[in-house]
Structure formats: C-alpha cells, structure tokens
Amino acid sequence: MTTLWQASQQLLAGETGPESFTASALHAAQDPAKEGARVFTRRYVSQAAQQATDAAQRWQKQQSRSAIDGLPVSIKDLFDVQGEATTAGSHLLLNAAPAVANASVVDRLQQAGAAVVGKTNMTEFAFSGLGINPHFGTPANPWKRAEQRIPGGSSSGAAVAVADGMCLGAIGTDTGGSVRIPAALCGLTGFKPTASRINQAGTLPLSTSLDSIGVIAHDVRSCWLLDSVIAQQPLEMQEVDLHRARFAIPQTRVLDGLDSDVADAWKKAIHTLQQAGATLIDIPLNELDELNSMNARGGITAYEAWQWHQQTVLAQPEAYDPQVLVRVQRGSHLTAQDAEVLYQQRQAWQRRVNAALVGFDALLMPTVPCIAPGIASLDDPQRYMEINALMLRNTSVINMLDGCALSLPCHTAGSAPVGLSLASVHGDDARLISWSLAVETALNWRS
Structure with missing residues (x-):
C-alpha cells in the first residue's frame, strides 16, 4: 500500500497526479464490502474529488500548495467544519447549531490543498480507549476482520480509514492515548505531539488540560509530513545514529x-x-x-x-x-x-x-x-x-x-x-x- 509520504514523493517528482490516490480512497470509503459505513459519520465525496482535480492542475503548473496538495486525508468527528453540526460520535449533537467557522486544523488542511474525504467515527465524546460506538456502529479492526475485534479509540474511524485505504493519513485527538491506541491495535503509526504545538481552536474538548491533536498514518515519515501541515511550527527531522x-x-x-x-x-x-x-x-x-x-x-x-x-x-x-x-x-x-x-x-x-x-x-x-x-x-x-x-x-x-x-x-x-x-x-x-x-x-x- 502506498503511504502518504510515498504519494507525496511521487507528486514532487512529477511521476503522477493526486487524482488517482483520492479516487482510490473514495472508492474504498464507498465499498459496501468494507467498513466505510461505520468508519465515517460524514463523507465529502464530491468535494474531495474536486479538490484532487484542482490540485492536479496546480501540480502541473508547479504551483502546489503543499507536499500533500490533493492527497486524501480524514478528520475526526470533533473538529468543526463551517456550516455543519459537530457531533463527536454522539446522537445528542445531531441537531446542534452548525459551526460558524472551521477548526484551526481544518483550515490548515484546506490551505494545504488536502482532499478531506470525510469525518471519522469515534468513541462518543472521545471518552474511551476502545473505539466502541453504539450510535454510529463500531468499525472492525482490519486484523482478522471476521473476528470483529475492536479498533481502539477514541480515534477508531481514523485508524480503520487509514488501514483500509480510505485515506492516506488521519487527524485525530489524544487525551489519554486516543491516537496511539488505535494505531497500535490496527498496525499503524500514531503521533501525539506536545499539546501546545497544534492549535485546538474549533475542537470539541474532552479534557482541556490533557487534550492534544495528533495524526495516524502508515509510517513515521507520513506522520511527520501530516504533522508539519497542521502544526504552527513544523518539526525539523534530524539524522540520528x-x-x-x-x-x-x-x-x-x-x-x-x-x-x-x-x-x-x-x-x-x-x-x-x-x-x-x-x-x-x-x-x-x-x-x-x-x-x-x-x-x-x-x-x-x-x-x-x-x-x-x-x-x-x-x-x-x-x-x-x-x-x-x-x-x-x-x-x-x-x-x-x-x-x-x-x-x-x-x-x-x-x-x-x-x-x-x-x-x-x-x-x-x-x-x-x-x-x-x-x-x-x-x-x-x-x-x-x-x-x-x-x-x-x-x-x-x-x-x-x-x-x-x-x-x-x-x-x-x-x-x-x-x-x-x-x-x-x-x-x-x-x-x-x-x-x-x-x-x-x-x-x-x-x-
């Protein structure tokens, strides 16, 4: 499976455009044989496809917005998207007032040109490390799926979306392990940064003293790349022995x-x-x-x-x-x-x-x-x-x-x-x- 880092390197080398990556992710997300119905609480099919198309033109003109311009990513269902209710995996908020602005991380993804494929399911209000959700269903772990094992939480849909090819990277939150637990249980890489590095404006809180925004992807470089997009100050990767x-x-x-x-x-x-x-x-x-x-x-x-x-x-x-x-x-x-x-x-x-x-x-x-x-x-x-x-x-x-x-x-x-x-x-x-x-x-x- 192509990683976010590998896809980005192919774009930078001019070997391909972003449309195929996003089309593949959207196809996986809508495949009835996969977990998409339980992975996403909302999908942005037409918007993501259009973003990939627009990004392809920017890449052709050598005017890309970022190294992930047009590549498919997902966001957890507690980040505000302007004009939509933020439901946080709960039926309680289905009729909540629409967000008046995007969460800071959503703005940063849009500015980077990322093709946001949807909002991912989660433990209700992010308050568990298991990923079980009785309201929207629980996406099954990709390992031995027939056995229906937990995905880990609370960023459950985020991890399964990456594992199942529904996106190349996912933005989640981590209050006590909610990025790292599902990453570990689903065979992925999860990075929880120092909390203050990522602006949490527009993120529905669990515990403001402990909340942080992190990323899930296939490997370390992909996590580093996605973190560099949403962070106010990108990390400088160092060569170590x-x-x-x-x-x-x-x-x-x-x-x-x-x-x-x-x-x-x-x-x-x-x-x-x-x-x-x-x-x-x-x-x-x-x-x-x-x-x-x-x-x-x-x-x-x-x-x-x-x-x-x-x-x-x-x-x-x-x-x-x-x-x-x-x-x-x-x-x-x-x-x-x-x-x-x-x-x-x-x-x-x-x-x-x-x-x-x-x-x-x-x-x-x-x-x-x-x-x-x-x-x-x-x-x-x-x-x-x-x-x-x-x-x-x-x-x-x-x-x-x-x-x-x-x-x-x-x-x-x-x-x-x-x-x-x-x-x-x-x-x-x-x-x-x-x-x-x-x-x-x-x-x-x-x-």
Missing part, C-alpha cells in the same frame, strides 16, 4: 501483565534495537505508580469532562452511551478544590518525572499491554471498564506528563498488531520523531 541512543525502559506499571503476543513482540523489538547499537537502560520510575491514586476518583479528565457535559447529562442521560455516561458522571463528585489539588499534584509529579528522564533520548514501552479483544466480549460493563483501563494505562502517562509520543508497529508481519512507543518530555518532538524513524528503520518496518 542508534549507536548514540540512550533509551529508558520504565520498570513500573508499563510492563505489567503483557499478553503473550505483546510480550513476544516487545522482547524481539528490544533485542533488535540492542543489536542495532542502542543502549537500553532499565529505570525504576516509581513515580508512575502515583497515577493510580491521582486518577482513583476519575482524575482531571473526569472533572473537566463534567464541566462541559453537566447540563446535558442532567437533562438527557439516556441519550449517552452508558459506558461513557458512567465515566462523565464520576466528575460530578469532584469539587473545584479537589481539582486544584489534582493540578498541583500533576505539576509536582511532572517535575520529578522530567528530572528522572534527564540524559535519556526517549522512553520505550509497549503502547498497550494486550492485542485487540473482540467487540462482543466487551458487552459486559465490568469487562469494558477493565479492558478500557488496560488500554489507557501506558499511553496516559505521556498526557499527564504533557510530553510527546509515537507508536509504531513492532509485530511480525501477519501476526496480531502490536505497538512500540517512544516517548519524551514536553517540547522534545523533533528529536523524538527523528529517533522514531531510526527505530522504525531498525525494526525493518517502512524505511
């Missing part, structure tokens, strides 16, 4: 209870990186255990989500996905004083974790500790909550840190998808994505 790498592997929390598929892929990846010359150092990082107590009553996410949802929950609780409603309602038990304590605890925790990571190029960890379970197996509310907590366990560390992270595939081709995460501190995005490219190359994924 794994022989000079010092990667930390936390021994607290993130390696607990790995299933056999994840454990095997993790061990092989670590061995490969050591063979490639990287120095891997186990560190205690006991601070990670403190997150359990900080989040015991729902934490910052539940408190801030309740502030946004309070009136709607009180008026129409029956309209919510019951699993999302339970998580939102936990915030009702937290006071402003409780929240202030949480914010102070987070700041102190960040200072201590940042100090522990001085001298390391990145943290390494499995993105999620298990492969994708079946959708039907999560009908039981208790199992839903247990698996959801497990999915979010590792990735949420980086949102609390206000850092940056990238998940890339580390499994053997044909086996269950498993993600390897590289993560770093606030503002270290350029170095992180450079190291990620080196790791991807060593693991012999896309180079």
Whole structure:
C-alpha cells in the first residue's frame, strides 16, 4: 500500500497526479464490502474529488500548495467544519447549531490543498480507549476482520480509514492515548505531539488540560509530513545514529501483565534495537505508580469532562452511551478544590518525572499491554471498564506528563498488531520523531 509520504514523493517528482490516490480512497470509503459505513459519520465525496482535480492542475503548473496538495486525508468527528453540526460520535449533537467557522486544523488542511474525504467515527465524546460506538456502529479492526475485534479509540474511524485505504493519513485527538491506541491495535503509526504545538481552536474538548491533536498514518515519515501541515511550527527531522541512543525502559506499571503476543513482540523489538547499537537502560520510575491514586476518583479528565457535559447529562442521560455516561458522571463528585489539588499534584509529579528522564533520548514501552479483544466480549460493563483501563494505562502517562509520543508497529508481519512507543518530555518532538524513524528503520518496518 502506498503511504502518504510515498504519494507525496511521487507528486514532487512529477511521476503522477493526486487524482488517482483520492479516487482510490473514495472508492474504498464507498465499498459496501468494507467498513466505510461505520468508519465515517460524514463523507465529502464530491468535494474531495474536486479538490484532487484542482490540485492536479496546480501540480502541473508547479504551483502546489503543499507536499500533500490533493492527497486524501480524514478528520475526526470533533473538529468543526463551517456550516455543519459537530457531533463527536454522539446522537445528542445531531441537531446542534452548525459551526460558524472551521477548526484551526481544518483550515490548515484546506490551505494545504488536502482532499478531506470525510469525518471519522469515534468513541462518543472521545471518552474511551476502545473505539466502541453504539450510535454510529463500531468499525472492525482490519486484523482478522471476521473476528470483529475492536479498533481502539477514541480515534477508531481514523485508524480503520487509514488501514483500509480510505485515506492516506488521519487527524485525530489524544487525551489519554486516543491516537496511539488505535494505531497500535490496527498496525499503524500514531503521533501525539506536545499539546501546545497544534492549535485546538474549533475542537470539541474532552479534557482541556490533557487534550492534544495528533495524526495516524502508515509510517513515521507520513506522520511527520501530516504533522508539519497542521502544526504552527513544523518539526525539523534530524539524522540520528542508534549507536548514540540512550533509551529508558520504565520498570513500573508499563510492563505489567503483557499478553503473550505483546510480550513476544516487545522482547524481539528490544533485542533488535540492542543489536542495532542502542543502549537500553532499565529505570525504576516509581513515580508512575502515583497515577493510580491521582486518577482513583476519575482524575482531571473526569472533572473537566463534567464541566462541559453537566447540563446535558442532567437533562438527557439516556441519550449517552452508558459506558461513557458512567465515566462523565464520576466528575460530578469532584469539587473545584479537589481539582486544584489534582493540578498541583500533576505539576509536582511532572517535575520529578522530567528530572528522572534527564540524559535519556526517549522512553520505550509497549503502547498497550494486550492485542485487540473482540467487540462482543466487551458487552459486559465490568469487562469494558477493565479492558478500557488496560488500554489507557501506558499511553496516559505521556498526557499527564504533557510530553510527546509515537507508536509504531513492532509485530511480525501477519501476526496480531502490536505497538512500540517512544516517548519524551514536553517540547522534545523533533528529536523524538527523528529517533522514531531510526527505530522504525531498525525494526525493518517502512524505511
């Protein structure tokens, strides 16, 4: 399958135009044998096709707007598009007032000439790492699709759209792992930047303290390219040598209870990186255990989500996905004083974790500790909550840190998808994505 990076390189070399890429994506999105009906909450078929046609003319005149001019991308269903209601995967907002302006990232995509093929489905209001949506349906994971496994969330449709060729890259959000989890479970690459790098204006919030806007694509270069379009300041990719790498592997929390598929892929990846010359150092990082107590009553996410949802929950609780409603309602038990304590605890925790990571190029960890379970197996509310907590366990560390992270595939081709995460501190995005490219190359994924 052609990646966003490869397609862009073909355009830049004058080898092809963007129409074929967008036509192929639109065909896949409308193919009844695929997951398009559950991947998208809205499709922009004629608009995307016209954008690709217009972009082709610009490329012919050597007047392209960007390196992705005319290439197909998707946007998550919580980004405003002028004149449309932003539904965030919920029936509650189907009749909401239309957005008066585009979200900042949508404007940037339009300015770059991207062919936006549609809005992608998601966990209702982005409040779960599983990707299940009872309102619009749950798009099935591409791996062993007949088994109907979860796609991961909350950016579920974003990942399946990329995996199924309905776009070459997707814009999602990540509050506790919502870009990296579906990327890991669907065999893709997901990049969560430092939150402040991407303007979140016009994005429906979950938790404003933890929300970030990220990207999903097939490989590191494609994520870097898409990030460079939506970010206010593009990252400068650097050439790095794994022989000079010092990667930390936390021994607290993130390696607990790995299933056999994840454990095997993790061990092989670590061995490969050591063979490639990287120095891997186990560190205690006991601070990670403190997150359990900080989040015991729902934490910052539940408190801030309740502030946004309070009136709607009180008026129409029956309209919510019951699993999302339970998580939102936990915030009702937290006071402003409780929240202030949480914010102070987070700041102190960040200072201590940042100090522990001085001298390391990145943290390494499995993105999620298990492969994708079946959708039907999560009908039981208790199992839903247990698996959801497990999915979010590792990735949420980086949102609390206000850092940056990238998940890339580390499994053997044909086996269950498993993600390897590289993560770093606030503002270290350029170095992180450079190291990620080196790791991807060593693991012999896309180079």
